[in-house]
Amino acid sequence: DSGVTQTPKHLITATGQRVTLRCSPRSGDLSVYWYQQSLDQGLQFLIQYYNGEERAKGNILERFSAQQFPDLHSELNLSSLELGDSALYFCASSAHTRGSEQFFGPGTRLTVL
Amino acid sequence: QQPVQSPQAVILREGEDAVINCSSSKALYSVHWYRQKHGEAPVFLMILLKGGEQKGHEKISASFNEKKQQSSLYLTASQLSYSGTYFCGTEDRDDKIIFGKGTRLHILP
Numbered sequence: 001d002s003g004v005t006q007t008p009k010h011l012i013t014a015t016g017q018r019v020t021l022r023c024s025p026r027s028g029d030l031s032v033y034w035y036q037q038s039l040d041q042g043l044q045f046l047i048q049y050y051n052g053e054e055r056a057k058g059n060i061l062e063r064f065s066a067q068q069f070p071d072l073h074s075e076l077n078l079s080s081l082e083l084g085d086s087a088l089y090f091c092a093s094s095a096h097t098r099g100s101e102q103f104f105g106p107g108t109r110l111t112v113l
Numbered sequence: 114q115q116p117v118q119s120p121q122a123v124i125l126r127e128g129e130d131a132v133i134n135c136s137s138s139k140a141l142y143s144v145h146w147y148r149q150k151h152g153e154a155p156v157f158l159m160i161l162l163k164g165g166e167q168k169g170h171e172k173i174s175a176s177f178n179e180k181k182q183q184s185s186l187y188l189t190a191s192q193l194s195y196s197g198t199y200f201c202g203t204e205d206r207d208d209k210i211i212f213g214k215g216t217r218l219h220i221l222p
Contacts, residue, residue, distance in 0.1 A: 002154065033210075043155065043200060043212040056209040090154060097208050099143050099162050104154035
């Protein structure tokens with residue numbers, strides 16, 4: 001158990017819908033990262049937050065947005081969902097930013113029908 | 114830019130050694146290594162930082178050539194539990210960690 005929690009574990013929805021994925025980092029970790037992993041694909045970096053502020057951005061679609069709240073939990077919002085958005089979404093946390101090991105949550109499996 | 118990992122896949126017998134390579138075209142601050150088993154989350158193995166500092170598990174060894182932006186992960190006397198997909202992640206000055214496509218390792222008894 002990494003100490004990072006993600007909810008829900010599974011999510012099935014229809015195209016065009018909007019969903020919110022939630023992540024709680026390890027106690028004391030200030031950084032939260034979001035990754036997308038499609039079937040047999042690597043980990044695609046989406047976005048990073050550090051202590052409530054956006055720190056780095058990857059190839060995150062405009063339909064996707066995220067935020068980190070004062071209690072350091074984070075939410076990833078996915079809207080106007082398409083079939084291609086079906087994937088495993090991981091959240092990871094680390095104590096700091098640069099040079100810190102990341103601890104991954106169990107992931108949320110999103111299926112868009 | 115995404116780092117390039119090689120080989121893409123490797124099959125070993127228990128007890129054999131393996132080397133997984135990772136190279137980047139960008140100047141790097143650090144290289145991260147993670148292992149992911151099927152259906153599970155990636156698990157941290159090691160970080161190699163610019164300047165020579167390393168943080169990771171005692172049984173894992175790796176190298177980082179800063180000039181060539183290359184890193185190698187060394188798996189010696191492999192065990193069945195080593196099976197999985199190994200990802201290297203390269204971190205540049207923008208603080209983003211970009212992961213390679215992974216190397217699938219399968220250990221046979």
